[in-house]
Amino acid sequence: MREITLSQAVNEAIAEEMRRDATVFLMGEDVAEAGTPFKVLSGLVEEFGTERVIDTPISEPGFVGLAVGAAMTGARPIVDLMFGDFIYLVMDQLCNQAAKQHYMSGGKLKVPMVLRTNMGATRRSAAQHSQSLQALVAHIPGLKVAMPSSAYEAKGLMKTAIRDNNPVVIFEDKLMYQDKAPVPEEEYLIPFGVANVKRTGTDITFIATSSMVQVAEKAADILAKEGISVEVIDPRTIVPLDEETLLASVRKTSRAIVIDEGHQSYGVTAEIASRLNEKAFYHLDAPVLRMGAMDVPVPFSPALEDVTVPTPETVAANARRLCAGEMIHAA
């Protein structure tokens, strides 16, 4: 199978859906000729024109608000938010407006829009361009949240998001845009709420999101050499969450580490760990461990930044301790 980059996969997904449905359009800062600073959208304006690939002013609440209104009245906007950190700027439009219209109207209004943005530290971009803020939006009923872990997921989840009748936020890890993966030429979609069991194992389950799936797989490779068999699961969407697949795995392995690049406190890892504790408690041989980013603003210095996020080594070290039956009180 051919291999393409995550960036190309996103681009293909959007182009295919724009060809398929004339109500789909794209807007955001520098999305047209510039194709975004990461060049993810290059070439789309040439095919679809400036009517459907719209460069906006640097007005995040404004253009996200426009997307909500366009979606409520029959279009399917894809909004590009240049950095995930800018989500704070659009919280009212996303969480008070987009997320609640369907409910507040008793099911009459729909908001079929996609907000694509990014996440991920260790790019030396410091505290306001490095955050992984998926927990903020996953907390809000009415929003769906997808976190692709490779080019394959990026394409299939994007196409599903565009066809979904709800506001969907997609977080792409900005360090993965050039990572290649096998992606079929023929069309496919990845349904929301269906986790992907990346590898099967018997001793411990790693539940990991986005680029943390790579970290989990590398940790699993290290542990395999030591005779520890790891099951790695990528939920692919954190809202909706495929709880059944996660629970089935943990009931089998009896141990779990949840890994996500958002801050650890009150985060995605906490939510998933809590559900496992509530619903698989009597199958557990060890506490479910959370591994998120440290609870500090992302520092600039490489010497500091690298220690703020989970790595294959830290994940493997925690897994060894869990499998050895050591009590772990804090990561």
Place this chain on the structure above:
Amino acid sequence: MTKTNSEDYLRMYRQMVRIRTFEDNANQLYLSAKMPGLTHMYSGEEAVAVGICEALTDDDRITSTHRGHGHCVAKGANFREMFCELLGKEEGYCRGKGGSMHIADQSHGNLGANAIVGGSMGIATGSALRAKLLGQNDVTVCFFGDGATAQGLLYEVMNMAALWHLPVIYACENNGYSEYTKTEEIAAGSITARAEAFGIEAFKVDGQDVLAVNALTQKLVARCRKGEGPFFVELETYRYHGHHVGDINREYYRSKDEEKDWKENRDPIVRFRGWLVDQGIATEAEIEAMNAEIEEDATAAVAYAEAAKYPDVSEVDMHVYAD
């Protein structure tokens, strides 16, 4: 003005009285503790909603505010579903999930009231962007108050609307008060100049004169349909009640004399009624009969809503996500 438009004039009068009557009944529901929560009265501003909405079709959209009952009635909503919504009943426009501050009536193009001040400015402008992109001919009116001109969102969306020539009309209902504060204390400079800075044609009109509001809106809607939008209109008006129904002792920010002056000398319904009689379009007796019929409708709708069912509790987690 000729009698050829008699039907239009009578409908405008009827709609203004319907709004006033709706609000009087809603206020009574609050005062008699029959309505959950609070509500914000539109009384005094009727000529704004009616003058504008009478220039629109059902395909044209509006976005409304926390003070939104007037817009909802003027855009064609029924008393029964509105009172049901105010009382949280199953037959309300939003199945009781929205309440007074979130009434939406899509069948008449009302995209909904919004409880965040200025919160629907993006939605209205986005609706206009959709019309342009999909080659549709409808116009969107964004209602907001003078208080909302302090929100940054307005300037972001007016900039985009002007850049892209969107068919949207920003209707600023200037009732002089931002909640409990005189707007002149919190707004520097001129309100229309804010829009003019973006190259948007801006107008100021007497919001107590339904014919003036309607005539201006008709012109602007026609120009929007030709691709000449956006436009900005400041409508000088007055809110008879406090910020909300519970804001009763308000002399610390507004004098009773001022309220009396607006009610006695500038009431939009009294003014228009006088004009209809002077022009021979309706007699006093015909107008009294119309008022009585509307009052009867409202009484019946309130009684219906009071007796109506609450939604089944199983509906609490319905409509979080669309299929």
